Amino acid sequence: MDEEIKICYNKLNLMDKMEKIISLCKRRGFIFPGSEIYGGLANSWDYGPLGVELKKNIKDEWWEVFVRGRGDMIGIDAALIMNSKVWEASGHVKEFTDPLVECKKCHQRFRADQVGEKCSNCEGEFTKAKQFNLLFKTFLGPIEDASAEVYLRGELAQAMFVDFPNVLQTTRKKLPFGIASQGRVFRNEITPGNFIFRTREFDLMEFEYFVREDEWEKYFEYWLEEMKKWLSHIGVKKDYLHFHEIPDGERAHYSKRTIDIEYDYPFGQKELYGLAYRADFDLKNHQEKSGHNLTYTDLENGENFLPHVIEPTFGVDRTVLVALLEAYHEEEVGGETRVILKFPYWTAPYKVAILPLSKKPELSKVAEEICEDLRQNFVCDYDDTQSIGKRYRRQDEIGTPYCVTVDFDTLNDQAVTVRDRDTMRQDRIEIKKLKEYLNGKLQ
Ligand code: GAP
Secondary structure: OHHHOEEOHHHOOHHHHHHHHHHHHHHHOOEEEOOHHHOOOOOOEEEOHHHHHHHHHHHHHHHHHHHHOOOOEEEOOOOOEOOHHHHHHOOHHHHOEEEEEEEOOOOOEEEHHHOOOOOOOOOOOEOOOEEEEOOOEEEOOOOOOHHHEEEEOOOOHHHHHHOHHHHHHHHOOOOOEEEEEEEEEEOOOOOOEOOOOEOOEEEEEEEEEEEOHHHHHHHHHHHHHHHHHHHHHOOOOHHHEEEEEOOOOOOOOOOOEEEEEEEEEOOEEEEEEEEEEEEOHHHHHHHHHHOOOOOEEOOOOOOEEOOEEEEEEEEHHHHHHHHHHHHEEEEEEOOEEEEEEOOOOOOOOOOEEEEEOOOOHHHHHHHHHHHHHHOOOOOEEEOOOOOHHHHHHHHHHHOOOEEEEEOOOHHHHOEEEEEEOOOOOEEEEEHHHHHHHHHHHHO
16 A cells, blocks of 8 residues: 555645645644634634644653653742742843834834835835833732733743742752743734744743753753754654754843754744753842842752753744644545644544444444543544545544444454554454554554
């Protein structure tokens, strides 16, 4: 069968591919436009039943790899709204800005670093650029005055600095060690767009890795390598990655060195992840502004100092987008186009689909029993609608690695047909050996 498959993936026009993925995401329940029945809300997206599984697989695996799988990392899950003094001390109230210009004719607003001389909408002239702060403001409690003003968090990092003494005291960790976190952050982006690439609320996974100052370079290199391993684990091809050293004057206000890991998206080479050396910028500022001692004491020699920080940061939604882009394949089979999401097995929303050949009660009974049993070990889908061919296509399109078909022979031979997503090979497997077979394949 393999020889019959003609890969036409590379021929896909790139923007066409992006549109196909957005449409597949909507059609199959990965990602929907937000607030759709009210006409939507620009650039807001909701994860549907399959999208939430994909995203959860990514977040859970990241936690396993970087937190539970290591002795030098612990996690926290902090409040989204923090004391406003945190964002003043961190420099975000002053520095977390993008340059904004407005067209004098049509009054559309743009990021100054993303436009040409004239407005792309109406050829109008732009105003002078002014700095626009990305933090979202709201009010805590019933009185809407300046004293109640707070910010939705713009990054996860600050809680890991502010909680540093509590974590140190409760875990007694020795340097080097990291504090990790996952969660939602908010940024009032001037120009969101490109599906889930740039939105105004998104999920992050990041950690602050605390080291001695003289070891920062060693750990910077170390974490760059670990980030590359993670990217390979999620199935990203090396050729699509670029490591961009951000020059002086262009880095975030807190960083002494940054490498942006960029990816070749259909809409251009843009940031996927970041790796920053934040030195002692944050701990020093919080110590000064809060008056609280944030130093670390080496119990062996009594040395007392502020640790330095290496910060690897991973956008969850950009990871989902890249996972979809890498997985999307079109193949020609028997004159028809077969669309497949070739996810690595661990990211696939469903691992196994159980498909009774007909809705006849004797088949449904066996198929439902198999499904209930497999569900103890794998995330399963059960589908008894339409022809078996259409059901295979549907499972290919959502990336399910294995389909188990229950047919009329099953009633006699107590066996089922297992179809492999990538090779389309079909094996006849005894029901009593099915779990073992799938375990072997999906491990
Ligand atoms: N604590 C460091 C930090 O937040 P960042 O480069 O500002 O660094 C981290 O953001 C990551 O968040 C980026 O590498 C990217 O993956 C993701 N990201 C940034 N802005 C985003 C947006 N508007 N929408 C979706 N993801 C975004």
